[in-house]
Amino acid sequence: MSIGWFLAVSALIFIIGAAGLLTRRHPLMILLCLELMLNAGNLAIVAFARMHGAAEGHVFALVVMVVAAAEVAIGLGIVVALYRNRVAVDADELRELHG
Amino acid sequence: MSPTFTAWTVLALPLAGTILLALGGRGWRGVGAGIVGTATIALAFVFSVLTLIGLLDRDAEGGRQIASSLWTYASSGGVEVRMEILVDPLSVIMLLVVTGVSTLIHLYSLAYMRGDEGYPRFFAYLNFFVFSMLLLVLAGNFFLLIAGWAFVGAASYMLISYWYRRTTATAAGIKAFVINVVGDVGLVLGAILLLRHTGTVDFLETFAAAEDTFAGSGSGSEGSLTVALLLLMIGAFAKSAQLPLHTWLADAMEGPTPVSSLIHAATMVTAGVYLIARLNPLMELAPTAQVVGAVIGLLTLLVAGTIGLTQTDLKRVIAYSTMSQIGYMIMAVSAGAYVAGMFHLTTHAFFKAMLFMAAGSLIAAMAGEQSLDRMRGFRKAMPFTYGAFVIGGLALAGVPPFSGFFSKDEILAAMAGEGGWMWILVIGGYLGAFLTAIYTWRMIFRAFWGPPCPEAQELEDGRLYHAPDHRNPATGELEDTHVGFPGPEHHIAERALPMRIAMGGLAVLASVGGLLGIPKVLTPMEDFLLDPVFAERGLHHPSDTIIVVGMVVGTLIAVAGIYVAYVIWGRPAQEGRESTAISSGWQERFPRLHRLFVNKWWFDELIHATIVAPARWLGRFFHDTFDRLVVGAGLVGGTTGTVRGASALVRRMQSGYLRGYSAVLLAGLAAVLVYFLAQS
Numbered sequence: 152m153s154i155g156w157f158l159a160v161s162a163l164i165f166i167i168g169a170a171g172l173l174t175r176r177h178p179l180m181i182l183l184c185l186e187l188m189l190n191a192g193n194l195a196i197v198a199f200a201r202m203h204g205a206a207e208g209h210v211f212a213l214v215v216m217v218v219a220a221a222e223v224a225i226g227l228g229i230v231v232a233l234y235r236n237r238v239a240v241d242a243d244e245l246r247e248l249h250g
Numbered sequence: 251m252s253p254t255f256t257a258w259t260v261l262a263l264p265l266a267g268t269i270l271l272a273l274g275g276r277g278w279r280g281v282g283a284g285i286v287g288t289a290t291i292a293l294a295f296v297f298s299v300l301t302l303i304g305l306l307d308r309d310a311e312g313g314r315q316i317a318s319s320l321w322t323y324a325s326s327g328g329v330e331v332r333m334e335i336l337v338d339p340l341s342v343i344m345l346l347v348v349t350g351v352s353t354l355i356h357l358y359s360l361a362y363m364r365g366d367e368g369y370p371r372f373f374a375y376l377n378f379f380v381f382s383m384l385l386l387v388l389a390g391n392f393f394l395l396i397a398g399w400a401f402v403g404a405a406s407y408m409l410i411s412y413w414y415r416r417t418t419a420t421a422a423g424i425k426a427f428v429i430n431v432v433g434d435v436g437l438v439l440g441a442i443l444l445l446r447h448t449g450t451v452d453f454l455e456t457f458a459a460a461e462d463t464f465a466g467s468g469s470g471s472e473g474s475l476t477v478a479l480l481l482l483m484i485g486a487f488a489k490s491a492q493l494p495l496h497t498w499l500a501d502a503m504e505g506p507t508p509v510s511s512l513i514h515a516a517t518m519v520t521a522g523v524y525l526i527a528r529l530n531p532l533m534e535l536a537p538t539a540q541v542v543g544a545v546i547g548l549l550t551l552l553v554a555g556t557i558g559l560t561q562t563d564l565k566r567v568i569a570y571s572t573m574s575q576i577g578y579m580i581m582a583v584s585a586g587a588y589v590a591g592m593f594h595l596t597t598h599a600f601f602k603a604m605l606f607m608a609a610g611s612l613i614a615a616m617a618g619e620q621s622l623d624r625m626r627g628f629r630k631a632m633p634f635t636y637g638a639f640v641i642g643g644l645a646l647a648g649v650p651p652f653s654g655f656f657s658k659d660e661i662l663a664a665m666a667g668e669g670g671w672m673w674i675l676v677i678g679g680y681l682g683a684f685l686t687a688i689y690t691w692r693m694i695f696r697a698f699w700g701p702p703c704p705e706a707q708e709l710e711d712g713r714l715y716h717a718p719d720h721r722n723p724a725t726g727e728l729e730d731t732h733v734g735f736p737g738p739e740h741h742i743a744e745r746a747l748p749m750r751i752a753m754g755g756l757a758v759l760a761s762v763g764g765l766l767g768i769p770k771v772l773t774p775m776e777d778f779l780l781d782p783v784f785a786e787r788g789l790h791h792p793s794d795t796i797i798v799v800g801m802v803v804g805t806l807i808a809v810a811g812i813y814v815a816y817v818i819w820g821r822p823a824q825e826g827r828e829s830t831a832i833s834s835g836w837q838e839r840f841p842r843l844h845r846l847f848v849n850k851w852w853f854d855e856l857i858h859a860t861i862v863a864p865a866r867w868l869g870r871f872f873h874d875t876f877d878r879l880v881v882g883a884g885l886v887g888g889t890t891g892t893v894r895g896a897s898a899l900v901r902r903m904q905s906g907y908l909r910g911y912s913a914v915l916l917a918g919l920a921a922v923l924v925y926f927l928a929q930s
Contacts (some may be wrong), residue, residue, distance in 0.1 A: 172912050181908070246906025 157198035165191035176242050178233065182226045189219045251306035254318035256297045257337045260345055261388055262901030263294040264381035271374035278370040288356040291380055293691060294789035295349035302342050306778075311567045314338060315782035317390045317454055329451060332381065334390035336453055340783045343592060343775070344387035344524055351516045356753040358607050359508040362614070365739025366506075367732060370422060374410060376512070379405035383517050387524060391451045392441035393524075397472050399437055402518050403430035404698065409513060410505040415734030418724045422501035429498045440481030444532075447474055457531040464535050472536075477534060479539035480557045483584075487815020488544075491573045492550045492580055497854050499573055503565040504724065506736075507610030515572050515606050516599035523579040523595050527588050527783075534586070534787045543584025548676055548678045551577025553851055555685030559692070560847040562622045563723075564609050567693050571646065572602055574682060578661055582676055587664035588789040589767070594661055597653035597763040597773070601645035604756035608638040611743035611753075612697060615802030616701065616705050617717035618736065622693065627702030631709035633867020634744045636698050637751050643694050645760045647687035647808040653763030658683060660767060663800040667792025680807055695820035769797050 168187030175181055193212045202207025233240050268289030271283055308314050319334040333339075356376060363372050374927050386398030404427075411423030422465050445451055448459040464475040484495075491499035502514050513519070526533060526543060533540055551574045558570035582591030594896075612628060612635060613620055629636050639732040645652035648659065662679045665672040705715040720729045720736065743749035766775040792800075818832045837844045846852070905911075 169916055173909055173916070176909070242908045245908065249906025250905055 153207055154198055154202050158195060160196070161191045161195040163191075164188075164194065178226070178230045178240055180240055181221060181242060182230070185226075186219060186223065253301045253308070253337050253342075254316055254335070256304060257335055257341075257345070257388060258303040258320075259316070260294045260297045260349065260425065261335070261381070261384050263290045263297065264377045264384060266290060267377040268374055268381055270629050271370055271377060272470070276370070281364070281369075283370035283373045284356070284360040284363070287377050288353065288360055289354050290377060291345070291349060292353045294384070294417065295346075295348050296382070297643065298342070298345040298349045301337065301345060304589050305337065305342055306341065310781055315454070319390070320791055323393070328449060329445065329449055331393045332391065334394065334452065336390035337388070338782050339778045340524075340527060340592070343596065343779070345384065347384075347596050348380065348383050348387065348517050349637045351599050351603050352376075352512060352754075354755050355508050355516075355603060355607075357748045358511070358610075358743070358752035359506075361741045362508055362610055363506065364741055365731075365737030367737060368412070372415070372506070372912050374486040375408045375412065376508075377404060379409060379513060379518070382579075383521070386521055390453055392444070392453070392456075393451050396434070396438055399521065400434055402489070402780060403427060403520060404517055406430065406502070406513055409509040410502045410507065412505055413735055415503065415732075416722055416729065418722060419504040422498070422504040422828060426498035426502050427796050430488050432495060436481045436484030436488070437486075440478045440485065443474060443481065453528070454622075460532055460535060464532075473575055475532065476536045476538045477531070479536050480542060480719040482529065483539060483543055483546075486522030486525045486580070487546060488517050488522075489525075490580060492522065492577065493553060494853060494857065496550060496554070497850075497857060500566050500569045503563070503569050507565070507606055507613060510569070511603045511606030511610070514569065515602040519572060519577065520595045520599070523576065523583055523591055526580065526583040527592055530583070530586075530588055530787055533584070540584050540586065542579045543842065544672075544675055547579070547581030547584060548595075548675050548682075549577075550574065551581065551682040552678060555682050555689065556847050557850050558689035559685065563621055564589070564612065564620050564625070564693065564697065565606070566620075567622070567689060568602070568609055571605075571686065571690065572747070572892040574596075574686060575602065575646070578658060578679065578682070581679070582661040582664070584676060585665055585668075585672060587666055588784045588788045589659055590657065590660040590664050591780050593767045593775055594654075594657035596766065597645065597657040597760070600756050600763050601642045601654055601760035604638055604640040604753055605646065605751065605761055607743060607753050607756065607885045608635045608642065611635040611638075611749070613723075613817070614742045615709055615715065616739040617715050617740055618720065618723055620723040621704075622696045624705075625703060626695040626706065627698065627700045628706045628709075631702060631706040632742070632744050632749065634753070635742075638743075638757055639694050639698065639761055641757045643690045646690045646762075647812060648683055648804055649808045649812070650805055651764055652800070653760050653766075654705075656764035656767055656769075657697070657807070659797075659800050659804045660769065662804065663769070663792045663797050664789045666796050666800060674680040680803065684802065684807050684811045687808045688815045691812045691815035692819050694776065695815055699820050700822065709742075716740070750783075770794070770908045796846040810897055821839075 160245065165188050168184045168191060170230050171179055171184035177186060194213050196208045196215070200206070200212075230240065233245070237244075267287055271278070271287060274283065278867055290614055305314050315336070315338040317334055317336050319332040322332050324331040336418070359372065359376065363369055366372065382398055382401030384398075386395060389395035389398055407427040408422045410426055411420045413419045440452065444456060447463050448456050450456055450459065460475075466473055487493070488495040499514060499519065503510055505514075528649050532808075533543075541779065554570045554574035554577060558567050558574065561567045561570060563841045573589065575594070579591045579594050579598070582588070582594065583835075612625065615628065615632060615635075616625060619625075641652065645654035648655045650656075658679075662683075665679070702710060720731055720738075721727060722729055729735045741749065741751055765772060767773050850856070851865040
């Protein structure tokens with residue numbers, strides 16, 4: 152299989168994630184979409200790694216996963232804290248820091 | 251021990267005392283701080299005597315002027331500034347006077363300040379003052395002289411404002427400091443001008459170079475020397491309270507009485523006299539500066555004498571008397587009668603310090619009241635203080651055989667011997683002596699003679715008068731007795747042993763101080779000073795006739811002055827005649843003159859109108875225009891306005907919408923992607 156397919160799938164997932172990021176207002180959904188985008192990137196990296204037969208890409212993918220896990224842990228923590236404070240959670244309402 | 255080693259020790263002791271007292275702070279209990287302060291100064295006096303002995307052991311021919319340097323402080327442009335002291339008869343005499351009188355005044359303060367909350371602070375300041383003064387007199391170059399000079403001014407400021415919650419005291423301290431700084435500026439400029447021509451700051455090197463540098467005709471540097479000396483003399487005039495920089499001294503009486511005694515009578519105010527005497531090789535080369543100094547001294551002694559006639563504040567009368575006596579000294583050392591000037595400085599330190607101590611005793615008996623109008627008839631209540639006042643008064647008026655007689659007459663005789671224009675100085679000097687006798691004895695008659703006032707009566711009955719509430723003697727404002735104000739207790743010198751010892755010691759010195767210089771008979775001070783310090787310079791010895799005639803005239807004038815004072819203020823009230831009839835009669839007959847004297851010749855008003863008010867107006871004008879418009883509105887307002895405006899623009903972008911930010915981010919990413927795609 153040529154690398155084009157892999158990249159196409161990766162781009163598709165990335166776009167789905169980005170579209171969700173822009174349209175969804177619930178923080179949980181935004182986090183899910185971010186996850187999609189990260190994994191789209193992972194897919195592309197691993198595909199390139201296979202193509203070149205090198206191991207660095209795999210390592211990178213693992214690093215990204217670890218970062219993603221950490222980010223989700225913090226993100227979910229924030230979401231839960233927000234939920235406790237103000238029941239209805241909407242990313243558009245969280246703009247106290249605007250200029 | 252070499253004289254230089256002992257001299258360095260003299261300098262180090264008060265400094266050590268200051269540090270010890272200051273670091274101890276509130277940890278000092280009871281009289282501990284006072285004992286430590288007094289002990290260090292007493293030890294410094296012992297070392298001063300050792301220095302004198304060490305110097306006397308040396309060869310009289312050129313061996314008695316020793317410079318000693320610890321290290322080089324700075325070296326640049328060919329000028330070496332060393333940590334250097336100069337030990338010679340002049341500085342040793344000053345050492346002895348300063349440490350000797352200081353020891354007694356520390357002893358006096360030990361009891362006098364006993365009830366004050368800031369007791370350790372007082373002694374820390376006092377020791378710091380002594381250190382500064384010793385640094386000033388021991389300095390071997392202009393650099394250290396200026397340092398000591400400025401330290402002395404700072405110490406004086408701290409001590410005048412010692413009762414820092416009294417607004418009058420802090421105002422007086424600021425006034426003294428500002429006027430002294432005017433003098434400091436003159437001193438620094440003068441020293442720099444000399445440095446420019448001689449290329450050295452060292453005293454001995456300057457003197458050695460002076461003849462070649464300045465005396466050469468046609469080089470134009472003779473004028474520079476005169477200017478430099480006049481600048482240095484501005485420093486001397488400010489420190490020694492000479493016209494027109496004298497107004498701070500009377501206000502400085504706001505400080506505690508021991509401070510007035512030590513700083514504003516015996517030591518600091520004589521620094522100007524010392525400076526001119528120290529610079530005598532230069533003064534001899536600049537006759538103009540000599541004339542200016544002598545005339546200023548003469549004017550000061552006359553003006554201060556007339557003011558002293560009319561003041562009613564006991565301490566201020568003595569303060570004006572100090573100004574007047576320093577006028578004599580400045581006149582003497584400027585005109586070239588160096589030995590006589592230094593002699594008068596020494597005797598004056600004795601009797602004036604004692605007069606202030608006795609005044610402190612009176613003020614304590616009056617519970618802080620200083621007005622002569624309220625004092626009356628203390629003769630029986632305080633015989634010891636009365637005795638001190640009489641001895642001081644006789645010495646000040648110049649009645650033989652008290653010390654002031656010899657020193658004052660030596661000044662006037664030296665000038666009469668020179669003749670010429672100096673006769674003006676002689677006649678003015680005798681007029682001043684007449685005034686001195688009158689105002690001194692006016693004070694004594696008014697405070698001690700006549701029927702006792704209530705306070706004196708209390709004391710006679712064995713009780714010490716306590717005012718119902720504490721008031722500021724200058725303004726009558728109510729005060730408490732906490733820290734920053736005078737303490738609650740009064741200590742009369744009669745009753746406290748340390749104060750009796752201090753006053754007694756000075757009384758003896760004031761009585762026999764004349765032994766330091768009886769013309770033709772006994773002149774130890776002159777013999778000691780002449781060779782290395784003044785050499786052949788200065789006025790010549792007057793003839794025997796002038797000396798004898800001068801002494802007779804001086805005695806007559808002093809006695810006449812005392813008699814006049816007795817007639818006006820001392821005679822008991824008789825039937826149909828008030829005791830103050832004569833003085834009030836004179837006041838009515840010459841109202842203008844009286845107003846002139848009471849208002850101190852309007853010098854304060856003059857300085858206010860010519861300097862303070864224009865400066866204040868200028869300040870206000872620039873505050874309203876330049877500062878408010880250019881600095882405030884333009885520079886500061888412009889900068890903040892620009893930043894604020896620019897940030898208002900940028901701030902709009904910070905919407906706070908998370909999705910907005912991510913949209914921008916993605917759009918940017920897409921743009922980069924498109925760019926690279928278009929490139930490939």
